[in-house]
Every structure is written in structure tokens, then in C-alpha cells.
Amino acid sequence: MDVDALRTFVAVAETGQFQAAADELRISQQAVSKRIASLERHLGAALLVRTSRGSRPSLDGQVFLPHAKGILTATDRAEQAVRPGNRPLRVDVLNRRIAPAQAVYRFYRSQPDMNLDAVTLSTENAAQAAKAVLEGTIDASFRAMPAAEIPAGIAADRLLDVPLELLVGPGHPMSDAASVRPADLADHRIWIPGIRPDAEWAAFYETLSEAFGLSIDALGPHFGDEALMDALADSASLATLVGSGDRYLWPENYDLRRIPLREPTPVYPHLLLSRSGDQHPLLTALRDHLHTTGPQAPDDVWAPDWVDH
Structure with missing residues (x-):
């Protein structure tokens, strides 16, 4: 599973805007859309509902969101553990x-x-x-x-x-x-x-x-x-x-x-x-x-x- 796509999904779910997520991640809005689409194809489920005021997690997205956050937390901890100066x-x-x-x-x-x-x-x-x-x-x-x-x-x-x-x-x-x-x-x-x-x-x-x-x-x-x-x-x-x-x-x-x-x-x-x-x-x-x-x-x-x- 693509960690960057997971991070992008969480950013959109929390900000409610593709552009806001793009700004936070320092990528283009087009890149945000591609990552979300790739993740949804991988899971076989629509994770976001587009509205006139932005985007919000779908029912599947609401179920998936805490798991995505948990994976990102574990990934960050793993990287931190082996980064020079952080591990013993x-x-x-x-x-x-x-x-x-x-x-x-x-x-x-x-x-x-x-x-x-x-x-x-x-x-x-x-x-x-x-x-x-x-x-x-x-x-x-x-x-x-x-x-x-x-x-x-x-x-x-x-x-x-x-x-x-x-x-x-x-x-x-x-x-x-x-x-x-x-x-x-x-x-x-x-x-x-x-x-x-x-x-x-x-x-x-x-x-x-x-x-x-x-x-x-x-x-x-x-x-x-x-x-x-x-x-x-x-x-x-x-x-x-x-x-x-x-x-x-x-x-x-x-x-x-x-x-x-x-x-x-x-x-x-x-x-x-x-x-x-x-x-x-x-x-x-x-x-x-x-x-x-x-x-x-x-x-x-x-x-x-x-x-x-």
C-alpha cells in the first residue's frame, strides 16, 4: 500500500479540501487527485464524497481513516527508530x-x-x-x-x-x-x-x-x-x-x-x-x-x- 497515498487521504479527510491537502503536502492538486484515485482503485472502495464545499470521507472512508492514521503513525515511528542519531x-x-x-x-x-x-x-x-x-x-x-x-x-x-x-x-x-x-x-x-x-x-x-x-x-x-x-x-x-x-x-x-x-x-x-x-x-x-x-x-x-x- 502506498504510504504517500495514505498520507494524502488523511490530509484531505482532515482539511476537507484537495487544494488545502496539496498545500500541506507541498504537491499539486492534480497529484492529490491521482493519489486518491490510485488508493481507491487499490481498495476497491470510494473513500471520499465530493460536495460543493469540498470533500468528506464516505462511510468506507470513515471506517478506513483510523486505520490509515495508525499505519502512518507506525511508519513514522519506524523511520524515526532507524534514523541516525535517534536509534541507540x-x-x-x-x-x-x-x-x-x-x-x-x-x-x-x-x-x-x-x-x-x-x-x-x-x-x-x-x-x-x-x-x-x-x-x-x-x-x-x-x-x-x-x-x-x-x-x-x-x-x-x-x-x-x-x-x-x-x-x-x-x-x-x-x-x-x-x-x-x-x-x-x-x-x-x-x-x-x-x-x-x-x-x-x-x-x-x-x-x-x-x-x-x-x-x-x-x-x-x-x-x-x-x-x-x-x-x-x-x-x-x-x-x-x-x-x-x-x-x-x-x-x-x-x-x-x-x-x-x-x-x-x-x-x-x-x-x-x-x-x-x-x-x-x-x-x-x-x-x-x-x-x-x-x-x-x-x-x-x-x-x-x-x-x-
């Missing part, structure tokens, strides 16, 4: 405790009235997340995706390099260090449970291990962050790696230590994936926010060579 910006932050979630939260705090929806596709790998962006399930996603694997139609902006830190308990031999070189971790066990083989962070840690001769253990069930903190607090040899913007909580008596990695500083390169040419104003504002507020890494950073520098 849906951003996949991967995990609510890590740096992308914190960055998006700070962005929201800068303008608390913005229409923003942070989601987590934590079961998806980078390729699946990029597909979700292309299909419009989400508007953007933070992923460490190899440059060669970024699909056509996806824009990838490297906006959030997160420096890595060593997290250890008080009994660990490096617990009092002001900083640690990655190469110095070669003889220490680093436990990062829960790494899925198909996930981009598996590729990141594999590349990191090869670059610095590290032994990263992903074996064993992952019982959650609390269990990992328990294990670190009780061990004199166990360590893990976390991002500088990650939020972990543990009891004060655990006395866990976060130690920066230096010479060089490994960074986890979160790319902001979005559809090429997406004009959502909040997406532009988010990019600008990340440009100006992202973590300041030192000059001697290390990142995988497969990420777009």
Missing part, C-alpha cells in the same frame, strides 16, 4: 571488565543523556563479530583482528592500545619490582585460563609468547576471575597478564600486585570495527573520544605484526 548506538565491548567497556563507559559519562547500548558478544570470535557489524546486529565492536582478515565493508580504527601488566601475589619473586621486561618472564609460569583456540586473544598471546620466549599456560578449567585471584594470592610462582584498564576486584588481604611491563611495553591492540561509511553521529563522537582519551603507552611499544599499525 550498539557497541560490542567484548567483556564488561576490560578496557573497551571502561572506555565506552567513560564516553557515556561524558554525555549521560546519549542513546547508547553496550553489549557483549563474548562467545563470538573476531570474524563473527565483524559479520555481526556488517549485518547490522551491532554498530561497532572492539577486536584485535589481523589486517589481512578484515572483510570488505568494514572500517577498522586502531584506537585503543592497552598496555599489559603482570599480576602476581605477594610471594612471587617479582612482586616488589617497579616494572618488568617481557623477556625476564621467560622462566616464569604465566597462567591465562579460558583462552579459546579460535579467539583473537589466542592469536595475540601465541604471538607474544613467540616474540619473548614466554610460557603461557591456558590449560585447566576457568572457574572465573575470583578463582584466578585466589590462585595468585596463594602462589609464589604463578602470574597472569592483565590490561592496564581492566577492572579486577580481590580481598585486601590478597595483596596482589600489578606490575607494568617495559622495554618494550606489549599492548593489546583493540580495533574499533564499524561499517564503512556509517554516519551514526555517536559513532563519530566515540572515535573522537577514544582519540583524545585513550591510554598513553610509551614509545617502545610492542604489538603483533599482523595488526594494522
Whole structure:
């Protein structure tokens, strides 16, 4: 059914004049007549009665009028819902405790009235997340995706390099260090449970291990962050790696230590994936926010060579 014809019928029914409806819709009176005639042919019913003083709805027109108004209201709402700036910006932050979630939260705090929806596709790998962006399930996603694997139609902006830190308990031999070189971790066990083989962070840690001769253990069930903190607090040899913007909580008596990695500083390169040419104003504002507020890494950073520098 022609929405323009419906809008024209409602305008004539409410104004009582073809010319008044034409003026309201900014079309010619001839165009009004053609739209009404087309709608009446489609419905097989006369919707208007012409009189010497104008037009009024026929009996069929009176029955049809509230339905026509309802269709126009639903159409207007549908258009408004997807118009850039009116619908929520849906951003996949991967995990609510890590740096992308914190960055998006700070962005929201800068303008608390913005229409923003942070989601987590934590079961998806980078390729699946990029597909979700292309299909419009989400508007953007933070992923460490190899440059060669970024699909056509996806824009990838490297906006959030997160420096890595060593997290250890008080009994660990490096617990009092002001900083640690990655190469110095070669003889220490680093436990990062829960790494899925198909996930981009598996590729990141594999590349990191090869670059610095590290032994990263992903074996064993992952019982959650609390269990990992328990294990670190009780061990004199166990360590893990976390991002500088990650939020972990543990009891004060655990006395866990976060130690920066230096010479060089490994960074986890979160790319902001979005559809090429997406004009959502909040997406532009988010990019600008990340440009100006992202973590300041030192000059001697290390990142995988497969990420777009």
C-alpha cells in the first residue's frame, strides 16, 4: 500500500479540501487527485464524497481513516527508530571488565543523556563479530583482528592500545619490582585460563609468547576471575597478564600486585570495527573520544605484526 497515498487521504479527510491537502503536502492538486484515485482503485472502495464545499470521507472512508492514521503513525515511528542519531548506538565491548567497556563507559559519562547500548558478544570470535557489524546486529565492536582478515565493508580504527601488566601475589619473586621486561618472564609460569583456540586473544598471546620466549599456560578449567585471584594470592610462582584498564576486584588481604611491563611495553591492540561509511553521529563522537582519551603507552611499544599499525 502506498504510504504517500495514505498520507494524502488523511490530509484531505482532515482539511476537507484537495487544494488545502496539496498545500500541506507541498504537491499539486492534480497529484492529490491521482493519489486518491490510485488508493481507491487499490481498495476497491470510494473513500471520499465530493460536495460543493469540498470533500468528506464516505462511510468506507470513515471506517478506513483510523486505520490509515495508525499505519502512518507506525511508519513514522519506524523511520524515526532507524534514523541516525535517534536509534541507540550498539557497541560490542567484548567483556564488561576490560578496557573497551571502561572506555565506552567513560564516553557515556561524558554525555549521560546519549542513546547508547553496550553489549557483549563474548562467545563470538573476531570474524563473527565483524559479520555481526556488517549485518547490522551491532554498530561497532572492539577486536584485535589481523589486517589481512578484515572483510570488505568494514572500517577498522586502531584506537585503543592497552598496555599489559603482570599480576602476581605477594610471594612471587617479582612482586616488589617497579616494572618488568617481557623477556625476564621467560622462566616464569604465566597462567591465562579460558583462552579459546579460535579467539583473537589466542592469536595475540601465541604471538607474544613467540616474540619473548614466554610460557603461557591456558590449560585447566576457568572457574572465573575470583578463582584466578585466589590462585595468585596463594602462589609464589604463578602470574597472569592483565590490561592496564581492566577492572579486577580481590580481598585486601590478597595483596596482589600489578606490575607494568617495559622495554618494550606489549599492548593489546583493540580495533574499533564499524561499517564503512556509517554516519551514526555517536559513532563519530566515540572515535573522537577514544582519540583524545585513550591510554598513553610509551614509545617502545610492542604489538603483533599482523595488526594494522
